[in-house]
Amino acid sequence: MKPQRFARSARSTRFAGSPAVPDRRGLIPLWMVRSATALLAVLLGSIAWDGSVWIVLPLVVAVGAAVLPSVGVVTLSLLLLAVAYAVNVPAGSAWLLVFVAGLHAIFVLYLLLLQLPLRGWISTAALRSLALAFLRIQAVAQPVAVLALLVGDAGSSLPAVLVGVAALLTWAVWLVRERAEA
Amino acid sequence: MARATAAVRSPVWALAVILVLVCAVAGLVSGRPDTVALAAPFAFLALAGRAGPKSGSTCAVRIVPDRSADAGGPRLRVLLTSSEAGRASDPGRLVVTTLAAPGFPPDAVVLLTGEECPVLVDAPPSGERDVLAYGAASFTADLARPTPFVPAPPVRVSILPPVGPVLARSVSRRLVGLAGTHRSGRPGDGGELRSVGPLQPGDQLRRIDWRATARRSTDQDRLMVRRTFADAEASVLLVVDQAHDLPSSTAHWFVATPPRLAAGSLHVARAAAATVAASYLAVGDRVGLEDLSGTRRALRTAAGARHLEQVRVRLAGTAVVPRRRRRRDPVPPQGAVVVVFSAFLDAEPARLLRLWHAQGHVVAGIDCMPPLDRTETTTAQAEAVRLTLLRRRLLLEGLQDSGIPVIAGVHPGRASGLEDQHPARNPARTNGLGAPGLGTQGPETPGPGTPSGPSSGPGSGRPSGPDRGKLSGPDLGSSFGPDLDTGFRLLARQAARRAGQGSGRRSS
Numbered sequence: 001m002k003p004q005r006f007a008r009s010a011r012s013t014r015f016a017g018s019p020a021v022p023d024r025r026g027l028i029p030l031w032m033v034r035s036a037t038a039l040l041a042v043l044l045g046s047i048a049w050d051g052s053v054w055i056v057l058p059l060v061v062a063v064g065a066a067v068l069p070s071v072g073v074v075t076l077s078l079l080l081l082a083v084a085y086a087v088n089v090p091a092g093s094a095w096l097l098v099f100v101a102g103l104h105a106i107f108v109l110y111l112l113l114l115q116l117p118l119r120g121w122i123s124t125a126a127l128r129s130l131a132l133a134f135l136r137i138q139a140v141a142q143p144v145a146v147l148a149l150l151v152g153d154a155g156s157s158l159p160a161v162l163v164g165v166a167a168l169l170t171w172a173v174w175l176v177r178e179r180a181e182a
Numbered sequence: 183m184a185r186a187t188a189a190v191r192s193p194v195w196a197l198a199v200i201l202v203l204v205c206a207v208a209g210l211v212s213g214r215p216d217t218v219a220l221a222a223p224f225a226f227l228a229l230a231g232r233a234g235p236k237s238g239s240t241c242a243v244r245i246v247p248d249r250s251a252d253a254g255g256p257r258l259r260v261l262l263t264s265s266e267a268g269r270a271s272d273p274g275r276l277v278v279t280t281l282a283a284p285g286f287p288p289d290a291v292v293l294l295t296g297e298e299c300p301v302l303v304d305a306p307p308s309g310e311r312d313v314l315a316y317g318a319a320s321f322t323a324d325l326a327r328p329t330p331f332v333p334a335p336p337v338r339v340s341i342l343p344p345v346g347p348v349l350a351r352s353v354s355r356r357l358v359g360l361a362g363t364h365r366s367g368r369p370g371d372g373g374e375l376r377s378v379g380p381l382q383p384g385d386q387l388r389r390i391d392w393r394a395t396a397r398r399s400t401d402q403d404r405l406m407v408r409r410t411f412a413d414a415e416a417s418v419l420l421v422v423d424q425a426h427d428l429p430s431s432t433a434h435w436f437v438a439t440p441p442r443l444a445a446g447s448l449h450v451a452r453a454a455a456a457t458v459a460a461s462y463l464a465v466g467d468r469v470g471l472e473d474l475s476g477t478r479r480a481l482r483t484a485a486g487a488r489h490l491e492q493v494r495v496r497l498a499g500t501a502v503v504p505r506r507r508r509r510r511d512p513v514p515p516q517g518a519v520v521v522v523f524s525a526f527l528d529a530e531p532a533r534l535l536r537l538w539h540a541q542g543h544v545v546a547g548i549d550c551m552p553p554l555d556r557t558e559t560t561t562a563q564a565e566a567v568r569l570t571l572l573r574r575r576l577l578l579e580g581l582q583d584s585g586i587p588v589i590a591g592v593h594p595g596r597a598s599g600l601e602d603q604h605p606a607r608n609p610a611r612t613n614g615l616g617a618p619g620l621g622t623q624g625p626e627t628p629g630p631g632t633p634s635g636p637s638s639g640p641g642s643g644r645p646s647g648p649d650r651g652k653l654s655g656p657d658l659g660s661s662f663g664p665d666l667d668t669g670f671r672l673l674a675r676q677a678a679r680r681a682g683q684g685s686g687r688r689s690s
Contacts (some may be wrong), residue, residue, distance in 0.1 A: 008271075008457050018257075018283075018286075018304055019286040019287075019289060019300065020281045020282075020286075020289060020301050020302065020303045020304075020314055021289075021302065022262075022282045022300065022301050022302075023259060023302045024300055024398065025297055027291070027299070028606045031291065047198065050193070057209070057497060064393055071193045071197075074193075074197070075197060075200070078197070078201060079204060082201060082204060082208075082220060083204070083208070085217065085220060086205070086208045086209070086212060086217045087215065091214045091216055093216070094214065096216045096219060096220070096440060099220060100219060100220060100222065100508075104223035104224070107197070107198070107201070107223070107224065107227075108324075108325060109204040111192075111197070111325050112292075112325065114193065115278060115319070115321070115328075116278060116290040116292065117287070117288045117289065117290050118279060118287070119287065119288075119289045119290070120289045120290030120291060120292065121289075121291050121292070122291075122292035123291075123292060123293050123297055123299070125294040125297055126276050126292045126293055126294045126297075127292070129274060129276065129294055129323040130276070130323055132323065133322075133323035133324040136324075137223050137226045137227065137230075137324070138223065140222070140226060141219075141223040141226065142220040144219050144222040145216070145220075145222065146221040146458055147219070148215040148216045148219035149216060149219075151215045151407075155603075157471050161642060164395050172199060172203065
């Protein structure tokens with residue numbers, strides 16, 4: 001690559017050195033995104049683990065996943081939240097709608113941060129694009145959640161479980177095959 | 183430009199499928215449809231990602247100089263564009279550009295395809311350096327179909343060395359040029375009167391001095407002509423030692439990490455050489471450029487403003503190159519002034535200076551050691567620095583003892599990118615070149631071979647005789663000799679005095 005020639009004289013300052021920084025508006029530092037992610041995870045965890053000493057565990061994992069994300073910690077944090085909901089939140093609770101949106105948002109933010117170094121910036125246009133994709137999925141997921149609330153506690157039935165698991169596995173295999181073919 | 187062409191695996195799809203399975207199985211087992219509903223968003227994400235990574239896609243990121251605005255400081259402004267100019271190949275994708283300035287951890291900038299982002303980066307004070315390494319990856323807004331991270335060629339800039347104020351010009355007595363502003367020692371067309379005498383064959387008629395004829399030829403039988411010294415241009419050879427680039431912070435002498443864009447001895451050499459070149463070229467003299475490493479072809483002596491740009495561009499291109507064995511030493515043009523820019527860490531520059539001095543050239547050494555920041559951390563490092571500086575000081579003192587002037591290349595507070603922070607460079611030090619016979623030719627001047635003038639007095643930092651072994655640490659780290667302006671003024675005065683003595687002998 002041919003060097004760009006800058007016919008500018010050196011300034012009369014000492015060059016202590018500083019990192020490259022963007023010089024425009026509309027950029028949000030990643031530490032704000034990390035903080036928002038950790039806060040969201042802590043809030044969801046506090047709903048699911050309300051009144052339990054074990055709340056410390058998902059909170060620490062959530063903060064760790066937001067600040068220093070890795071696949072393992074992110075997976076652990078998401079599973080802790082999902083399992084905590086299934087175990088601690090009673091069936092038919094209206095918190096389901098919050099959890100469906102919150103868990104999805106945390107998932108998106110975790111996996112966004114997973115691909116980025118510790119420091120950085122994200123443009124508001126990029127965040128808006130992420131939010132639009134999030135809302136598109138939520139537009140379908142929220143009615144599903146409302147439907148689940150309407151069905152209420154269906155009770156455990158072995159045939160239903162077997163059929164459901166079989167359907168799920170079929171769906172998963174189809175997904176994997178589709179992806180492999182792509 | 184970074185281009186990603188291969189597919190890449192992302193944990194998004196796998197993690198979404200895992201969450202769907204966990205939530206659905208837990209909901210089915212416990213008979214809770216709401217738990218199954220938790221998996222809905224992840225199921226949609228898994229569906230969106232079923233197409234797999236985008237193989238063969240491109241993620242184009244370019245960084246170009248931002249011509250629209252100046253950074254307004256010692257930093258460069260470059261423009262990061264997340265798609266090829268005028269072509270948004272895949273709108274809606276997020277482009278993650280990872281930027282790394284030398285010596286700093288990487289930062290990321292996440293932009294939407296088609297967005298632009300100006301970035302401020304540190305620039306070297308002079309020279310050609312990589313100022314920014316970068317690469318890019320991209321994915322869709324639902325985090326699917328990622329492209330792999332692809333590093334791009336680093337952003338490399340070339341900063342021309344600054345030109346300082348015009349210096350005094352010393353010239354050789356043996357000028358060989360045919361046009362210029364300096365008086366040569368031979369008869370010819372010029373401005374300075376050499377003699378008035380009778381017209382002889384070969385004299386031009388326009389040289390007839392009618393007043394002298396009327397005054398001195400009473401019988402009107404002889405015509406008197408004015409004869410002048412020929413004007414000539416001087417030739418200057420700048421020799422840059424690019425074997426070392428000594429950082430000002432001594433702690434950086436011992437680290438192997440990527441160097442930050444700080445000013446080092448090579449920058450001092452570039453700035454001083456550009457100033458010297460501009461000073462001579464401004465009056466029509468010829469300037470050439472040579473490097474001690476012998477890796478590039480020398481820039482032949484030439485004159486003119488365009489040549490100054492060539493010299494600056496060549497200087498900007500100098501980087502640290504190990505010195506290689508040369509078949510023969512560089513040969514300066516006849517009657518040239520030879521200026522060697524070096525940090526004088528080894529004996530080679532001093533040897534060449536002595537050689538050219540013995541050949542009759544006007545020579546000067548420019549000490550390019552930047553003001554040192556003593557930041558070494560261990561005793562061994564401190565000792566190594568001290569021994570290096572001690573050896574350097576002895577080399578420079580040896581040069582002065584040989585009658586070769588040594589001038590500090592750091593111009594205090596002017597355009598060199600370095601501040602003069604050294605209390606050791608006191609006014610007494612800048613009063614004379616310190617070389618025997620240069621500017622201190624009074625009756626009280628000691629003879630050749632002994633330190634002379636203010637630079638050898640108490641407190642001047644240059645011990646003599648038995649004090650030589652007691653060089654103190656802070657003093658060793660200071661630049662040697664007077665500053666560039668004073669040094670060249672004294673050098674020019676000395677050269678003019680020698681030339682005057684020479685013409686006096688000729689006229690007598």
